[in-house]
Amino acid sequence: MLSTFLLLVSAPIWLLILLKVVRTAQEWRSRRAGYITFGGDDQYQAKNVDNYVHDAVMIARVQFQMSDEAFDAVIDRVQHNYLQWFDNLVARIQHKPKGGTFAEPLEIWDEYREYALSDGPLLSQIVLCKKEKIVLLVGNHVYLGGQLLSQFVQLVFCDSVRRDVFPKNAYIPVLSEVMMWAVLAQTTLRATPEPIPLFDDKSQIQRFYLKRDLAEIDAISDTLKMSRLYVIIAEHVFMVMKHMGKERIRVTLPISFSGDHSFNTVGAMFLDITATPDVPTLTRQIRAKIKRYQWQVSATNHMQRVLPLRQLSEKARSTVDLTLTVVPQKTLPDNILADEMATYEFTMDSIHYPVYIMAFIFEGQVHSSFMVNTPAFDTQTFVQTESAEPTNLTLDRHHRD
8 A cells, every 4th residue: 555655646747757857868860850849839830930930039128328339349249259150059959840941130220110020930139220339139039038138238338258157957856847847737737826917909008217226226135135136126026016917926936047958948946926015025035035945946847858847827817917037147147338337128929927127236326117907906006106107118010022
């Protein structure tokens, strides 16, 4: 009886170990052939590779304050570094679109205009606008996540590209499998709250840009004797809870890992946050929860590498009120444009959550882009009280000729 019980208990763990072995062998074969895998969603990606945007397009708009000569140097650097990087990445994608080509990776405009998608399947594109000193960074989020996205950004902002800007995700047999099953059990068994209503049409999504002085945040972190990252997370959560009128929200915090053999280099932790009277109190709560649940990041990353979770993630999405990604300054080593950058706006075409925030820590500023996909968020008060500005950074769904 005892041996039968132990076998039944350990069977799910051995199943995940077997799947991990299979995936490792697949990645090894792909790596030998020079390709990068998509992890557990390889089959899904192969079916959708001819979609011109796949699942989501992301776009960043960065404006600089510099001379014409300095911006010409930016153009030269992008042409020198980025085009080779793009060609190398395309060569490592096994399931290419029909014809084997993506949309042109680089465009140089005399003046800025609204960006429109081209006819070809999109991988990544950099647009340099000379007059306004604007750089557009456009990418297919399916490919350009985590490690690859950091390299994409560095091609514009940095002298050189570093691959080790995110931590490695260590795989520990048995322990990793136990953590994966724990996440699956938590997601499956968790009572689903009444979902926050989303807009019927994604054209209703509202986008905002907010810039904060990092010195103000560091003053709070110094007082609390905590990392500034906890304060930044708490400030964003506090604003969302206040303007959504919620006493409790569920927050997803994506975290990136280094990984040259798979496009699935992101894990996440899920935090249930309760309202507090001020940001310092909320910071303490968030730090305690992150310390308690940080194991979920490794578990969810391995799940994406092993299991086809794209279709299975709908339940998890329906329970999330806010997804917040914080990109720390360490992703921008040897930055040479610190003083020249005026704004850094970001948006995504497809938002599946009530609120999605991308916060970039860049030198002395935190540049936050809010994407609001619910009528439950009081955007009018948000703009009035938080110094947030509506942004016109969107994607034209009509193809260019």
